[in-house]
Amino acid sequence: MSINISNTEKEIVAYLEKGDRRAIDIAYKNYGRALYGIILRVVKSGEVAEEILQDVFVKIWINAESYNRSKGRLFTWMSNIARNASIDSIRTARSKREQKTTSIDNPVYENIGGNEEMNVKDFALQKVINSLDEKHRILIDYTYFQGYSQREIEKELGIPLGTVKSRLRLAINQLREKLNDDQIRNLLVSIVLFLSLSLAQSQGLF
Amino acid sequence: MDIKKYIASGILEHYVLGLASEEEQKEVEMYISAYPEIKTELEAIEVAMEQYAQLQGMDTPPDIDAKINSQIDALQKSKPKDSGKNDSSTFGGWGMTLLLGGMLLATSWWALSNNQKAAEEAGKFSTLSTQFETLQSDCDETSKENEVLKDKIRILQDPDNQVIKLSEAQDKYPDVLASIFFNKATQKSYLRANALPDIPSDRVLQLWAIVDGKPTDMGLVEVSTNSDDLIEIPFIENAAAFAITVETGKNTAPNLDELVVIGNVTS
Numbered sequence: 001m002s003i004n005i006s007n008t009e010k011e012i013v014a015y016l017e018k019g020d021r022r023a024i025d026i027a028y029k030n031y032g033r034a035l036y037g038i039i040l041r042v043v044k045s046g047e048v049a050e051e052i053l054q055d056v057f058v059k060i061w062i063n064a065e066s067y068n069r070s071k072g073r074l075f076t077w078m079s080n081i082a083r084n085a086s087i088d089s090i091r092t093a094r095s096k097r098e099q100k101t102t103s104i105d106n107p108v109y110e111n112i113g114g115n116e117e118m119n120v121k122d123f124a125l126q127k128v129i130n131s132l133d134e135k136h137r138i139l140i141d142y143t144y145f146q147g148y149s150q151r152e153i154e155k156e157l158g159i160p161l162g163t164v165k166s167r168l169r170l171a172i173n174q175l176r177e178k179l180n181d182d183q184i185r186n187l188l189v190s191i192v193l194f195l196s197l198s199l200a201q202s203q204g205l206f
Numbered sequence: 207m208d209i210k211k212y213i214a215s216g217i218l219e220h221y222v223l224g225l226a227s228e229e230e231q232k233e234v235e236m237y238i239s240a241y242p243e244i245k246t247e248l249e250a251i252e253v254a255m256e257q258y259a260q261l262q263g264m265d266t267p268p269d270i271d272a273k274i275n276s277q278i279d280a281l282q283k284s285k286p287k288d289s290g291k292n293d294s295s296t297f298g299g300w301g302m303t304l305l306l307g308g309m310l311l312a313t314s315w316w317a318l319s320n321n322q323k324a325a326e327e328a329g330k331f332s333t334l335s336t337q338f339e340t341l342q343s344d345c346d347e348t349s350k351e352n353e354v355l356k357d358k359i360r361i362l363q364d365p366d367n368q369v370i371k372l373s374e375a376q377d378k379y380p381d382v383l384a385s386i387f388f389n390k391a392t393q394k395s396y397l398r399a400n401a402l403p404d405i406p407s408d409r410v411l412q413l414w415a416i417v418d419g420k421p422t423d424m425g426l427v428e429v430s431t432n433s434d435d436l437i438e439i440p441f442i443e444n445a446a447a448f449a450i451t452v453e454t455g456k457n458t459a460p461n462l463d464e465l466v467v468i469g470n471v472t473s
Contacts, residue, residue: 025271025275028271033260033266034259037263053266061278071238072238079255128258144223144259145262147224149225165219167343168223169218170336170339173339176254177336
């Protein structure tokens with residue numbers, strides 16, 4: 001999956017530049033789930049999230065020319081559009097009615113499930129999440145998935161404003177480490193699986 | 207420009223998470239085009255967050271892509287559409303792919319098993335570096351706090367200090383207290399708000415010095431009440447007294463009806 005990221009990204013960007021609608025189709029196929037995950041974690045309602053997801057892709061299409069490759073990866077740009085749209089939506093909703101306090105510690109992980117591929121991902125995710133320090137995971141989730149501002153983090157987690165930045169760096173460093181570990185492990189597992197299959201084949205077991 | 211320090215500050219993470227201010231964004235964009243090291247680091251952060259988001263993806267409701275497409279169609283009825291989906295990737299040559307893949311994997315296995323020990327060491331090293339970075343940042347914070355405390359002690363312990371107690375001026379504001387540390391030798395003075403009243407958000411606390419019988423503006427008291435902060439205030443050599451009043455804004459003359467605390471300088 002990750003090996004193809006850059007190619008997919010190049011393809012989408014090239015289509016976006018040409019104003020070719022295939023950009024949206026490919027982007028949706030490759031990033032739709034990830035963006036929906038972000039939106040759902042911020043707005044916490046499937047109905048609202050569905051609307052926003054549509055808006056986000058329309059926005060990606062309309063604002064395609066404002067994406068500048070030299071400023072960062074495509075997904076960073078798209079995820080920012082998704083997060084901002086989600087935050088706008090809850091702010092509007094908040095101003096309409098007094099927002100009830102929702103627990104942000106357990107986003108909708110339990111909704112993950114279903115087909116085979118999902119369970120593999122679920123397993124990988126659980127492994128990465130479990131290996132992160134709790135305080136680091138919360139910090140990443142608050143900012144990335146809940147769209148918390150620096151001040152809100154300061155208030156919610158009691159981290160001084162001046163150290164939010166360096167703490168977040170440590171948290172993401174740890175995430176980077178874990179993701180890398182995990183990739184090596186996955187590679188090893190797939191190699192072992194392949195070797196045992198070919199061994200079985202050579203011994204005429206198939 | 208210290209690139210390592212810039213990276214360690216965490217600004218790039220903020221940029222990726224959309225937390226950076228507009229100014230910070232411009233700064234980061236300038237630096238990533240100027241310094242390849244910063245660009246590489248940014249990419250690594252972006253990839254990690256992207257993978258994390260992909261792992262936490264959620265199944266989308268059905269037909270969303272169709273709805274998106276019809277919304278875009280509606281937006282640009284005039285424009286010619288070309289949303290052909292001729293993605294005909296060939297699935298032929300599977301055998302060859304498998305064979306080549308097998309060879310590749312066998313080679314990687316060979317290389318990996320040799321390098322596993324090195325990888326383990328590298329993993330340990332990187333865990334230790336992160337731990338080190340954590341400790342370093344905790345340590346930096348602590349020594350910063352320590353410096354502030356040492357400064358306070360230095361100010362408070364100076365034998366040339368004269369402590370002026372500003373106490374309750376009228377019944378309207380009971381149980382209030384502030385102190386001024388007045389040092390003629392260093393020509394510095396500090397204010398501590400031991401207990402000042404909570405005032406409405408449209409009011410301010412203003413400090414005054416009485417010089418030759420006339421009140422002189424010493425500025426607003428920008429301090430939370432009950433704070434043990436020491437705020438440096440202008441040094442006025444021949445002040446006879448200090449006072450704090452509640453004002454509607456920064457005033458040129460004190461509103462004496464709203465006098466909160468007052469204290470004389472004893473010479």
